[in-house]
Amino acid sequence: MKLSTTIRYGTRLMLDMAKQGDKGPVRIRTIAKRQGISEKYLEKIVRLLRKGGLVDGLRGPGGGYVLALPPDKITMADILEAVQGKVELCPCLDEPEACIKHLSCKTRKVWGEINQIIWTKLQGISLADLRDSVCPSEEEMEPADKLMQF
Amino acid sequence: MKLSTTIRYGTRLMLDMAKQGDKGPVRIRTIAKRQGISEKYLEKIVRLLRKGGLVDGLRGPGGGYVLALPPDKITMADILEAVQGKVELCPCLDEPEACIKHLSCKTRKVWGEINQIIWTKLQGISLADLRDSVCPSEEEMEPADKLMQF
DNA sequence: TATAAAAATACCTCATTGGTATGTTTTTGT
DNA sequence: ACAAAAACATACCAATGAGGTATTTTTATA
Known part of the structure; x- marks a missing residue:
């Protein structure tokens, strides 16, 4: 029930x-410095995002990564799925046959509903939404203070 | 974003x-056998529930554990809090000062809302609710088939 | 009062995962 | 040819989850 840094870093x-x-393409090193995150760790994460089709990697000099889609077409659900896969709260949601009570189990119903709510919510929030809700005083900050924890 | 067995076993x-x-008091060994869960592991979990005031432990022969409250007064939120403490999805929800953007950060808002939804939902579901939604054919089952995975 | 039943406590192990670092290989623009 | 950058492989450490062993304390009761 805790978000991994993979999700938080990936979102950032x-x-x-x-x-x-x-x-144009952004070097992973640049983002790592700007966000105060380990460069090599970010590399690993961005590769997950690439496999998920959310960014494109351009090799060679002048290369880097670019968004594969416009920001309003990429949702937080997309990011979560890319870095973690489809995450279910408990096994019986994935494989009903794992529990013979799956039809009547109210606990399962609860977790399923919560699962659904999270999913729907994250699907409704795009990168554009996040981008457009910046902190008003952000421009005045020192770079070091711009670190976001999320 | 996955439920630990502590929560699932605790609920069961x-x-x-x-x-x-x-x-009267129920021995932990009895429950462990009935649920197909490691006895010693269940012991550890039930002690968390006791510290949380959800059950009382009675020592000596004929002892065991009893619910400290009527089933309709114990919610899934109570159980979760007892075995895991108040769990927040990300650090900045607990300590706003951890992130200077906490006032404007939309991501934080999202996680906060999801957190709230989960909390509210679990608070609304009591043990009595769960108990009264049993599987109709449960009585006909072999003991081994009564295992619930959750 | 001795005994046994049960909780309570204190450790320890082991596998998995999360987070990070180091080094090498491949691609590609100039 | 060269250098910049992604891509890949691997290794490391700490924390956590899941479970086990052994001992101590409390307490009903024979």
Whole structure:
């Protein structure tokens, strides 16, 4: 019931890219510095996002990563699915046959509903939504203070 | 984003006790056998529930555990809090000062809302609710088939 | 009062995962 | 040819989840 840093870092990475706009490929090193996250760890995460089709990787000099879709087409649900896969709260939601009570089990029903709520909510929030809700005083901050924890 | 067995076992344990009604103290060994869960592991979990004030432990021969409250006064939220403490999805929900953007950060708002939804939902479901939604064919089952996974 | 039943306590193990670091290989623009 | 960057492989450490063993304390009762 805790969010892994993979999700939080992944979201920050994607949001960082969305904020840069369309200035061409962004080096992972740049984002790592800007966000105060380990470069190599971010590399690993961004590769998950690439496999999920959310970013494109461009090799060679001048290369880097770009969003594969416009920010309003990428949702938090997409990011979560890319870095963690479809996550279910408990096994019986994935495989009903794992529990013979799956039809009548109220506990299962509860977890299923919560699962659904989370999913629906994250699907409704795009990178554009996140980008457009910046902190008003953000521009005045020192770079070090711009770190977001999420 | 996955439920630990602590929560699932804890819930099963509490539900098992609720189903027994008021027949006096129940040995942890009995529940462990009935639920197909490691006895020693269940012991550890039930002690968390005791510290949380949800069950009372009675030592000596004929002893065991009893619910500390009537089943309709114990909610799934109570159980979760007893075995895991108040769990927040991300650190900034607990300690806003951990992130300078806490006032404007939309991501934080999202996690906070999801947190709230989960909490409210679990608070609304009592052991009595769970107990009264049994499987119709449960009585006909072999003991081994009564295992619930949750 | 001795005994046995049960909770309570204190450890310890082991596998998995999360988070990070280091080094190498492949691609590609110049 | 060279250098920049992604891509890949691997190893490490700490924390956690899941479970086990052994001992101590309390208490009913024979």
